[in-house]
Amino acid sequence: MPEQSQAARPHQSERPPLSERPMIEIRNVTRSYGAFKALDDATLTIKEGEFFSLLGPSGCGKTTLLRMIAGFDNPTTGSIAVGGQPMEGIPANRRPTNMVFQSYAIFPHLNVEQNVAYGLKRLRLEGTEEKRRVEEALAQVSLTGLGKRLATELSGGQRQRVALARALVMRPKVLLLDEPLSALDKKLREQMQVELRRLQQAVGITFVLVTHDQYEALAMSDRIAVMFGGKIAQIASPKEIYQRPVNRQVADFLGGMNFVKAEIVEEDGASLVVDTLGFGRVKTDKPKAFVRNGGAATLGIRPERLRVLWDNATAKFEVAGKVVERHYFGEITHLIVEIPGLEKPLSVTETNDFGADDIPVGTSIRLAYDPEALVAMAD
């Protein structure tokens, strides 16, 4: 399989700009079970050729939404259109979507070829066309030569590829993926992330991925919708979601974040000036959806945006504190640093190239930061 290191963050590789044509339009969709709303007034547009992820903890409504796009469930209110065509009343077997199931749902009584050809049988293709398309799909997922194997003779990763080939061979407008990598071990999962992303760019089909794994979503997607409790909290690019989360919940879900209480001093259309105890007075961009709640606000800074200052090095912006805990993780070290005035100590992530793993607990250190990295957010 291909090299690991270079492709760890495939979304950063250059690709042609996306088409602006909408492929899936979800308008005010709610799905209620009695009084419980599994999905609450969701509105979003997924563009043609986009790799779009629905990210959230279990029970956030992401799978419900995916199943409604596929036609296995119907909105209580609201509408879904795929490729400009309203989907209301159209059953799953007549929708231009295909799905990769979490359990893969490989037909155990059929071999790999028969599994992949399952949907083609109904199309009654001419001559050797069916065989050709099956071969092509198997080649796309690197399963050439395994066509005669039974499903029970395949490894987890291979089953995953069969499920992928079986859906891709139908040439859907949209490929839906329901936590497709969750059953794989870590190494294989990372490898499949890279492959899935490459495959998506090669075939140019719109992919909609459901996942609870933030790294998976960050690594593969063009855009991500973060969901909590049936509601969409934020829709943005991976970078935007990670660097500018709209609220504490989103920030927390996507990796570590240090939260700092702040007092609003000045507010205008684009920026906020706040006073904090540890970081002093800071001017930051005002988030789009910022709603002022009295004079208080919250600032956040990611642990890797704080850097240890060695010896006599100085920085334009720095805070001083004392190391109270140290946790070693191989390539990185996690330092917990107490800052006078802050009610919670800061979490700092340092790569282990300068000896952060050797800083004794109790050492007084200074941390450098970029005020740009301090982001204001709703609570």
Added chain:
Amino acid sequence: MTALRRFRPGAGWLSAYAFLYVVFLYLPVIFLPIFSINTAATPKFPLSGFTLKWYEDLPRTPALLDAAWNSLVVGVSASILATVFGILAARSITRYRYPGRRAINGLIMAPLVLPEVIVAISMLLVMLQLGLSLSLFTVVLGHVLVCIPYSMTVLTSGFEGFDRSLEEASADLGESAFGTFRRVTLPMVAPAIISSLLVCFTISLDEFIIAFFLTGTDATLPIYIWGQLRFASKLPGVLALGTLLLVASFLLMTVAEILRRRAARRTQNEGGLYA
């Protein structure tokens, strides 16, 4: 360690116990084929000589052939009916969650432990109250009742763990509801269904008490055998017939168990045994 060993019977004693246990279970059954190939008309040792004449006489007994035909008719009808009801019940028990599911399952399985003679008498009373005249049809009804628990056992183990997403995947790939049933559901559960048919047929073939109470003038094989026991001279023929029934039951049950396991493997191993 020493304390543990004291309470564990010696391996020698355990083997002896296991051996006696199996002998107790199967010794009486072994006598059947042994005496059925003995030349003497009375079953006693020492054996007097080898013969197959008792077997050769069987097809020349019209009453026996009638009884065999009756048993076949009853067995086939009862196994098909019991399996159809079993499919519906097993599908409901394994697929849906609803209040009273366990209670219903218990009630369906109850005939397994009810005294058969009581069930037979109760059924007889009901049939007579309904004004049904006793015939092979009433025997079929009785056998359906006793077969359903067996059918349920086989079918639930075949249906359990049937991944619903298989049917969804089929629909997702463009297949209609009927096409999905024909191309996915049926092939996957077929071994369990055939297994259920075989088990029910075997149960019906061997069942005596209910058939005895509910049949009119038509005898099934066990009833025929019961009738023949009055005549000492017919005993070797009965032993020969009994041996054939034994072998048939054994073969049918073996095939049924193989199929049941295959069905269970198909549905349950899905989802990454090798993942």
